[in-house]
Amino acid sequence: MQKVMSVLSGNKVNIPPVWMMRQAGRHLPEYLRVRKTTNNFIDFCFNSQKATEVTLQPIDRYDMDAAILFADILLVPIALGRTVSFEKGIGPILDPLSVNDIRNFQINTDTLEPVYETVREVRKKLHNNKTLIGFCGGPWTVATYMLEGKGTPNKEKAKIFAYKNEEAINDLLDYLVHISSEYLIKQAEAGADVLQIFESWASDLSPYLFNKLIIEPTKKIIKHVRDAGITVPIIGFPKNCGLSIKEYVKSSGISAIAVSTEVPLDQIRSFIPRNMAIQGNLDPLALRIGGKTLKNQVQNILDKANGPHIFNLGHGVTPDVKIENIKAVISHIRTGEGNYV
Numbered sequence: 001m002q003k004v005m006s007v008l009s010g011n012k013v014n015i016p017p018v019w020m021m022r023q024a025g026r027h028l029p030e031y032l033r034v035r036k037t038t039n040n041f042i043d044f045c046f047n048s049q050k051a052t053e054v055t056l057q058p059i060d061r062y063d064m065d066a067a068i069l070f071a072d073i074l075l076v077p078i079a080l081g082r083t084v085s086f087e088k089g090i091g092p093i094l095d096p097l098s099v100n101d102i103r104n105f106q107i108n109t110d111t112l113e114p115v116y117e118t119v120r121e122v123r124k125k126l127h128n129n130k131t132l133i134g135f136c137g138g139p140w141t142v143a144t145y146m147l148e149g150k151g152t153p154n155k156e157k158a159k160i161f162a163y164k165n166e167e168a169i170n171d172l173l174d175y176l177v178h179i180s181s182e183y184l185i186k187q188a189e190a191g192a193d194v195l196q197i198f199e200s201w202a203s204d205l206s207p208y209l210f211n212k213l214i215i216e217p218t219k220k221i222i223k224h225v226r227d228a229g230i231t232v233p234i235i236g237f238p239k240n241c242g243l244s245i246k247e248y249v250k251s252s253g254i255s256a257i258a259v260s261t262e263v264p265l266d267q268i269r270s271f272i273p274r275n276m277a278i279q280g281n282l283d284p285l286a287l288r289i290g291g292k293t294l295k296n297q298v299q300n301i302l303d304k305a306n307g308p309h310i311f312n313l314g315h316g317v318t319p320d321v322k323i324e325n326i327k328a329v330i331s332h333i334r335t336g337e338g339n340y341v
């Protein structure tokens with residue numbers, strides 16, 4: 001059995017499986033080489049051959065236990081007829097939504113077909129002891145980019161929109177639930193072994209908004225996926241959501257919880273179901289710093305993660321991370337020692 005699947009079914013193993021969010025990205029020279037051949041990031045994501053190649057790079061380079069599909073959470077707004085672009089040094093740029101736009105989405109889910117082709121290709125090429133993870137963004141996280149038009153520090157515009165435009169926000173989240181459910185179902189049908197829902201902007205929400213914007217849409221997605229006969233484990237990643245993580249684990253229907261860096265691994269066990277797998281939560285900053293700092297942080301997580309655990313970061317690998325340090329982390333997890341630099 002794949003190690004990740006074993007842990008997701010509740011087994012505690014001596015050596016935890018490991019993969020890292022953004023393991024296929026700009027810290028890898030082989031990624032940059034392929035990335036350079038397509039100017040536009042969206043075209044790159046929709047190129048199944050290139051996306052397959054970069055999905056597999058971290059497996060070849062690091063022997064990670066899981067590959068994560070190379071795509072982006074912001075492909076879903078494209079299926080709703082919106083324009084998305086990525087500007088160097090800025091990040092995603094979208095045309096900010098108005099209430100009227102929400103009534104007039106031009107839905108075309110066929111746009112997402114190349115992503116399923118990537119999943120099929122990767123699953124064919126990946127050794128069967130490795131897990132393939134598919135994903136989507138949480139509807140609220142995707143909505144924040146659609147409403148704000150770009151990444152912003154506090155999502156104030158999106159939150160004010162949510163408070164003031166009850167009907168429009170419900171409609172927008174329903175559209176996103178619908179497309180994201182189909183996106184996940186088709187990834188699983190194409191061969192994804194596990195699905196992850198990235199809720200990167202789950203922070204600073206009142207419990208009222210957390211329930212409305214995060215829990216309810218997540219519940220609906222999981223129901224649609226299960227109603228379609230998909231039984232694969234679903235990992236939820238509600239980033240920086242504070243105590244709301246309790247309600248999220250209890251009510252959303254997720255199979256396993258991915259935790260960002262601030263969550264004390266030894267405390268979260270007390271309020272999640274016995275044998276639920278936890279994924280995370282090495283500080284990405286420690287990975288950037290390396291050396292003794294990194295070694296101590298890795299050991300700390302190994303010591304505290306009592307129970308089924310998938311080793312990962314609390315957020316993604318940054319472009320300045322050294323390859324040697326990722327290798328050292330993996331070696332430390334598997335052998336007890338690593339050559340940190």
Ligand code: CP3
Nearest residue numbers: 021022023024025068069070071072073091092198200316
């Ligand atoms: O290795 C992997 O993790 C798989 C592929 C993946 C990407 N994005 C590739 C990517 C995944 C799972 C994502 C998810 C994603 N995308 C999230 C949720 C996780 C998180 O980071 O919080 C979010 C919020 C996005 C939206 C997004 N995509 C932003 C804000 C940016 C710009 C920031 C940046 O790092 O440049 C992206 C671009 C992006 N997505 C890159 C990669 C490898 C870098 C683009 C490049 O190659 O130039």
